[in-house]
Amino acid sequence: MKISIITVSFNSATTIRQTIESVLAQDYPELEYIVVDGASKDGTVEILKEFADSIKFISEPDKGIYDAMNKGLKMVTGDAIGTIGGDDFYPNNQVISQVAKAFVEYQTDAVYGDIQFINPDDIHTIVRYWKAGEYSRKNWLQGWMPPHLSFYLKKAAFEKYGEYLTDFTCSGDYELMLRMLYKNNLSAHYLPLTLTTMRNGGTSTASLKHRYRANMEDRRAWKINNLKPNWYTLWMKPLSKITQLFKKGA
DSSP, X not given: OOEEEEEEESSOTTTHHHHHHHHHTOSOSSEEEEEEEOOOOSSHHHHHHHTTTTOXXXXXXXXXXXXXXXXXXXHOOSSEEEEOOTTXXXXXXXXXXXXXXXXXXXXXXXXXXXXXXXXXXXXXEEEEEEOOOSOXXXXXXXXXXXXXXXXXXXXXXXXXHOOOOTTOSSOHHXXXXXXXXXXXXXXXXXXXXXXXXXXXXXXXXXXXHHHHHHHHHHHHHHHHTTOOOOTTXXXXXXXXXXXXXGOOOO
């Protein structure tokens, strides 16, 4: 099966080379890589051009990250689709082959795994580990979600149930996965492996504002899908991140 990977980038010149090289180093032969850049002005486009023989890319203004993601979806030709950020990278070169093997072996609609967060100033220091755990539909009611950047979904699911909603600013990934897995009861298989390495962001007033906005959008995600969470569901979601500080990688 063919796997398509999408990166959305904007002014990512300091990190995107590592991202691209980690994708192209994957040992899985049926791999397509697409970068959707938001008209960067910092040298990102020049880096993308260096890899023009190995990747597909566009660079143009967009209406936000989920608009850019949808542009990428329109370009894919693979059977399943995953994403990786412009400042993230794969921890090894077997990630995509493991994902593809799981799709075939378990005949599932989605595959997801774990994510490790590293100190952006020292990529060898892991500061947080998101161990996603085995899939159970009822876990959504406990505030659970799979890590979006370790989440791979069949292209057919996008075609049947829709793309990212562009009127979300930060929880469009949560809404999409909730819609696919919880509302439409698609199947998902958990790979107990680190599938993505992410540079960690700092805790600040801005991030607290972001968390508040995300919580409001999380609530809207349930509402527009005509779903009813438990009274504590959307409080548990951010609280679950605290436990990630004490978990070890696989």
